Amino acid sequence: MALFDDTFAPYVPFGSRNLSSGAVGTDVAVVQAVYDLMLKTMNPPLGPMGSPIAIDGRFGSNTAQAVRNIQSYFGLAVDGIVGPNTFFVFGQGVGDHTTYGGPVYGSRQLQTGMSGGDVTILQNRLNLFRYSSIIGKPASGTFDSATAAAVLAFKHDAAANGDTGFPDNSIAGYGFYDATWIYTFAGGRAIQSGRNGFDVVFLQVLLKNLGYYSGRITGYYDAATLAAVRAFQTAEGIAVDGVVGPVTFYRLGRHNAHAAPTPLGIAWPVFAEIAEFTDCCMVLTSPEGAVSAGCSEPPGGTMWVRQFANGGLATLTTTWELPPPQAYNACYDTWVLNFYPYPSRVLTLIDSSFGIYQHARTQSYGSPLPPNAQVTIRPGQGFVAMGPVVLRGIMSNCGGTGGDCQDSGSTN
Numbered sequence: 001m002a003l004f005d006d007t008f009a010p011y012v013p014f015g016s017r018n019l020s021s022g023a024v025g026t027d028v029a030v031v032q033a034v035y036d037l038m039l040k041t042m043n044p045p046l047g048p049m050g051s052p053i054a055i056d057g058r059f060g061s062n063t064a065q066a067v068r069n070i071q072s073y074f075g076l077a078v079d080g081i082v083g084p085n086t087f088f089v090f091g092q093g094v095g096d097h098t099t100y101g102g103p104v105y106g107s108r109q110l111q112t113g114m115s116g117g118d119v120t121i122l123q124n125r126l127n128l129f130r131y132s133s134i135i136g137k138p139a140s141g142t143f144d145s146a147t148a149a150a151v152l153a154f155k156h157d158a159a160a161n162g163d164t165g166f167p168d169n170s171i172a173g174y175g176f177y178d179a180t181w182i183y184t185f186a187g188g189r190a191i192q193s194g195r196n197g198f199d200v201v202f203l204q205v206l207l208k209n210l211g212y213y214s215g216r217i218t219g220y221y222d223a224a225t226l227a228a229v230r231a232f233q234t235a236e237g238i239a240v241d242g243v244v245g246p247v248t249f250y251r252l253g254r255h256n257a258h259a260a261p262t263p264l265g266i267a268w269p270v271f272a273e274i275a276e277f278t279d280c281c282m283v284l285t286s287p288e289g290a291v292s293a294g295c296s297e298p299p300g301g302t303m304w305v306r307q308f309a310n311g312g313l314a315t316l317t318t319t320w321e322l323p324p325p326q327a328y329n330a331c332y333d334t335w336v337l338n339f340y341p342y343p344s345r346v347l348t349l350i351d352s353s354f355g356i357y358q359h360a361r362t363q364s365y366g367s368p369l370p371p372n373a374q375v376t377i378r379p380g381q382g383f384v385a386m387g388p389v390v391l392r393g394i395m396s397n398c399g400g401t402g403g404d405c406q407d408s409g410s411t412n
Helices: 003-007 026-041 061-073 084-089 117-127 145-160 174-183 198-209 223-236 246-253 402-407
Strands: 277-284 300-308 312-320 334-340 348-351 356-364 374-381 391-394
Touching: 003 026, 003 174, 026 061, 026 174, 026 198, 061 084, 117 145, 117 174, 117 246, 145 174, 198 223, 223 246, 277 374, 277 391, 300 391, 312 334
Parallel strands: none
Antiparallel strands: 277 300, 300 312, 312 356, 334 374, 348 356, 374 391
């Protein structure tokens, strides 16, 4: 999983369920993030469709109102529930709106050799950016080696923008899907007269940047947008039908050298703009009587903690003088960090010379950490801690500032 998915867990594929009050997960955060970004980008003649909302992955009253704003603006039934018609405004076809013959985009992992309508959508979305020069042709619906290279380039660009944590491979997995939903906004359906939505917003921005469109950014596929599309198609020597499909997506992308994570100036982390924060540092120490497993020095560590007012949490854990976990039991293969009462995470080895491990994570919990929240580090298998507690810290002892963590440890 990438940072966005860790932040707004649990991961739920966008469009895989209707969203209403009480829903929690990454699909809710996608709605919130795209809505806020579109408010910044659009300039309809009657003013914004609403006000920005917190991005926290929780479907509360403000999110319900935002959904009603979207539905009213685009002429849908106004019920505050994100169903197939509202997903279609986001360019995500589900149910009767499933596009390119299916499967639904995001419903399965994609890799080299696979084919289908979801591959077409993946290629469309990437072809609207610099990755068009990697794929080298309009979407074909077949996941070939060029598509694999484009997927990997997209992941690297997203990580460079701060959305870290992607597996360094060319598989279009679930963290990849969330990144495409919040960083690419078109390609999930053909754009044509009668179809309005946030993909039209992105289309208008591209056409305006290229000098074909001079109107307001509204998300409406109106006569001016149609004329701009036809003018672009004429200039490119492709079929002039006013329909934006795979060929036109590809041609637009050949004129758009931007990386997908920065198409409309989206910032990361997405909750940073809407929340004040406090930070502190806690020291991780070995409990009395902890097994040393032959360490020349007792193990130690620090955890930097940043808490956002809206419940967001960022942590950076660094430990040193940890022996290989196999020193405690031959069956152990990882060091496992448990941040009670939250899910466990595996520490990543960054320096084998001194047994230095590190783990960074961001999460959203909707409220500040309780003072009894505690950290334990134990050897284990996979994500399961099984051995003795080797390092421990407690939130009530967290003090100072994040900078204090920089001076707390030693590798000598």
